[in-house]
Amino acid sequence: MARRSRHRLLLLLLRYLVVALGYHKACGFSAPKDKVVKATEYQEIILACKTPKKTMSSRLEWKKLGRSVSFVYYQQALQGDFKNRAEMIGFNIRIRNVTRNDAGKYRCEVSAPSEQGQNLEEDTVTLEVLVAPAVPSCEVPTSVLSGTVVELRCQDKEGNPAPEYTWFKDGIRLLENPKLGSQSTNSSYTVNAKSGTLQFNTVSKLDTGEYSCEARNPVGYRRCTGKRMQVDDLNISGIIAAVVVVVLVITVCGLGVCYAQRKGYFSKEASFQKSSSALKATTMSENDFKHTKSFII
Numbered sequence: 001m002a003r004r005s006r007h008r009l010l011l012l013l014l015r016y017l018v019v020a021l022g023y024h025k026a027c028g029f030s031a032p033k034d035k036v037v038k039a040t041e042y043q044e045i046i047l048a049c050k051t052p053k054k055t056m057s058s059r060l061e062w063k064k065l066g067r068s069v070s071f072v073y074y075q076q077a078l079q080g081d082f083k084n085r086a087e088m089i090g091f092n093i094r095i096r097n098v099t100r101n102d103a104g105k106y107r108c109e110v111s112a113p114s115e116q117g118q119n120l121e122e123d124t125v126t127l128e129v130l131v132a133p134a135v136p137s138c139e140v141p142t143s144v145l146s147g148t149v150v151e152l153r154c155q156d157k158e159g160n161p162a163p164e165y166t167w168f169k170d171g172i173r174l175l176e177n178p179k180l181g182s183q184s185t186n187s188s189y190t191v192n193a194k195s196g197t198l199q200f201n202t203v204s205k206l207d208t209g210e211y212s213c214e215a216r217n218p219v220g221y222r223r224c225t226g227k228r229m230q231v232d233d234l235n236i237s238g239i240i241a242a243v244v245v246v247v248l249v250i251t252v253c254g255l256g257v258c259y260a261q262r263k264g265y266f267s268k269e270a271s272f273q274k275s276s277s278a279l280k281a282t283t284m285s286e287n288d289f290k291h292t293k294s295f296i297i
Helices: 002-026 236-263 265-296
Strands: 033-041 046-047 059-065 070-074 086-089 092-095 104-114 117-130 136-140 143-145 150-155 164-169 190-191 197-200 209-216 220-225 227-232
Touching: 002 209, 046 117, 059 197, 136 209, 150 209, 164 190
Parallel strands: 033 117, 143 227
Antiparallel strands: 046 092, 059 070, 059 104, 086 092, 104 117, 136 150, 150 197, 164 209, 190 197, 209 220, 209 227
């Protein structure tokens, strides 16, 4: 009985496997036809066109696809920039000194006459150009106050694939998890290797030092020049002294104004302004009278 049960179980498993394979095929879960070819910048690469063998009557065209389609190989000649740094090997293109501008999707089209008419076959390949990072730009403040939140930034826009970032203090690497490192004196920072930020949640004087950042991807790595960050304590006594000086100045000014009012300096000034205005009015009246008298005469 046990053997029969095992036999039936094996048959059920085989049936399930056959049904699953049939469903996989019917639903079209197959590997994509487009090929991806990776090349490091300034090296060489071959873009292969998988088509039937070339004959005398075959017509070959290579195109670079995108927002606008451009010819790479047309009328038996390489076009554009590829004239000087590419060559044809059968239906394939050998590109020397690949640049990041060459990245994209390419399609080869082979047409040949047949008994049924013109036969056209196509093959598509995607070229991905790997680029080493440039020297990253590092933003490090020169002076900060202890106890505040401070963020250092590091960024590179050249690398492909996008690089990851590592921060160094005085030449020593800062771990993403500071609690795991015995060399770390302040465990209040966080490092984001993807975005390139180094953030101190509560910066202290122990964090004073020279900071540099390194951008790295599978192609290469570059590091920025170290910059010093000085952390200073908040000068409470200096702030208090400054406040006291300001209060004293305001007090002295207020006392001076009160003294002037008691002595009547402000009232004397007002009476002087009134007398000046009256004198001006009298002078203007006399001038008007003289002008009127001369007019009557």
